[in-house]
Amino acid sequence: MLEVRHLAAGYHGLVALADVSFGVAAGEILVVAGANGAGKSTVLKTVAGVVPARSGTITFDGARIDHLAAHRITRLGMAFVPEERRLFPRMTVRDNLRLGSYLHRRRADREAPLATVLRLFPRLEERMDQLAATLSGGEQQMLAIGRALMTRPRLLMLDEPSQGIMPRLVAEIFRAIEEVRRAGITILLVEQRLTESLAIADKAIILRTGRIVVAGTAAEVRANPEVRSAYLGM
C-alpha cells in the first residue's frame, strides 16, 4: 500500500534521514522505532508531506506522493496525527471531530465514522461539548486519533501516541490502535515504547541517526540481540 524507497530528508542542511526504504501492506501495522533524534518523526512527516523529501520516492497505492502538498496527501486517504496532536483548543470536541469529517461532501459519509470513533473512545462522547483545551492528555490523544479517523483514512500515521499520557490510558490507546487495524485501516506507528508496539505490530524498523539499522517482522525484531540489549533492556 505504502512504498518508501531511498528516502532522504533534512532540515536546514542537517541530514535527518538517509536512504530509508520500507513498505507497508494493506491491513498491516508497521512500527518505526529508535532513540530520540533518530529520525522517526521525520519519516512520518515526510510521508505526510509536512517535510519535503530531498530524494527518493514515496508511493501510495502505486501513485507517487512525494511532491504533493500535505492536504492533498490527506485527501488520498492518509491521515497524520502529529506528536503535538494539534487539536483546535478553543473548539469543542464535537467541532474538532466535525472538522475531520469535512473531507467528505456527502452528509452520510461525514456522519458514518462517528459511531466507530465513539466506540473506540467512549470518553469522547461524554466530552462532546467541552472545549478541546479542557481535556486531559490522554483524552486529547484520543480526540486527535478520532479526528483523523473522521477523514475515513485507509492509512493512519501516528506519531508517539503514548507520549505524555498517564500509564493507565496508554494501554487503552494501544488497544484502540489494534482495533483501528481490525477495522481494516493500515497503520504506520512511530513509538518509543517498543515492547507495547511490537506486541501489536506486524513489522518494525529501527532507525539510528537517520538510517535503518534493524528491519523485519515484529518477532524478528523482538528476537534481534542488539534490539534486546539496546531497546528492550533485556
Place this chain on the structure above:
Amino acid sequence: MAQPQTIPAPITAFTSRRRRQLAVALAVALALALLPLAVADVFVMNILVLTILFASLSQSWNILGGYCGQISLGHAVYFGIGAYVTVALFVDFGILPWFGMLAGAAIAVVLALALGYPCFRLAGHYYTIATIVIAEAALLLVANAEWTGGAVGLQLPFAPDSWATLQFGRTKLPYYYLALGLAVATWIVSWVIEDTRAGYWWRAVNSDIAAAQSLGVNVFRSKMAASAVSAFFTAVAGGVYAFFVSYIDPTSVMSFHISLLISLPAVLGGIGTLWGPALGAIVLIPMGELTRSYFGGTGLGTNLIVYGVLVMAISLLRPQGLVSLVHLFVPRRA
C-alpha cells in the same frame, strides 16, 4: 442526568444555540426597523446610518479577519472601489447604483483574488503589512486617476428622490433601511458560514495551519475564498456609503482611517464572533462622530486617541472582546 445514548449525537445538528442566535438577530433587526419612529433628529439619524453601515462593514471584515484569521488593514481598497465604481458608472453612464454596486463588488472580488494570490503565501504579520502598503498605493492611484476625478473626487448630480437611483435629498431614512438591510445580509452570511464546511475550514486555518492541512484543508484556497466574500460585501457597503454622502474623494473613502473603522469594531467587539462587529461599531462609530462634531473637522484626532485607549483596555481586560461581557449577565449554555 442524560440517558446513555445508543445513537451518537450527530456532529452536524441544528442546535438550540443556533436557533437562539437567529431569534436574537430577528428581535434586534425588528427593533432597529422600528427605531426611526422614535428618532426625528437628522444628526442622530446620520450617526445611526453610519453605525449600522460600519457594523455591516466590520462583519464583512470579520469573515476574513475573524474567522480565517487574515488581518487586513487595507479594506478601504474594497470599500473605495465599491464607492467609486458605483458613483462613476452612474455619473458617466447612467447605470443605476443597484447594478453599479454589483459591478463594484465584482471588481473588488477580482482584486481581492489578484492580491491574495501573492499575499496569502505570506504568513501572519507580513500579510497585514502587505494590505496596508497596497491600500496606500491604491489611494495614490485613485487620487491621480482621471475617471475618479483625482483629488477633487466625484459628486453625484442632483436628482429627484427615487429608489431606483438611490437619491433622496430631504430624508436619510431610505439610507437607514438600506444600511440595515445590508447589515442583516452580512449577519446572515456570517451566521450561515459559521455552520458550513467553509466556515469550519477557515477557523481551522486561523487556529492551526498544520492541523488544518492534516485534515485535508487547502489553506491557500480557504484564504482566497474568505477574502472574496469579505471584499464583496465591503464593496457593496462602499456603494451604499457613496450614495448616502453623495460626494466622495480619495481620503473620504480610501484612506487608512477607513480601514481602521472597518477593522476596529470587530477587534473591539470580539474578533471571530457573530455579534462582536456590531457591538464594536455601536461603541466606536457614534464616538467618532461625536468627537468630530464637538471639536470640528477631523475631531483633532481625539477619536483616534480614544480608539487606541479602548483597544488597549479591551486587550488587557477582555481579550475576547466586548461580546464576552454578555456572558457576565447571560449564563453560557450549550
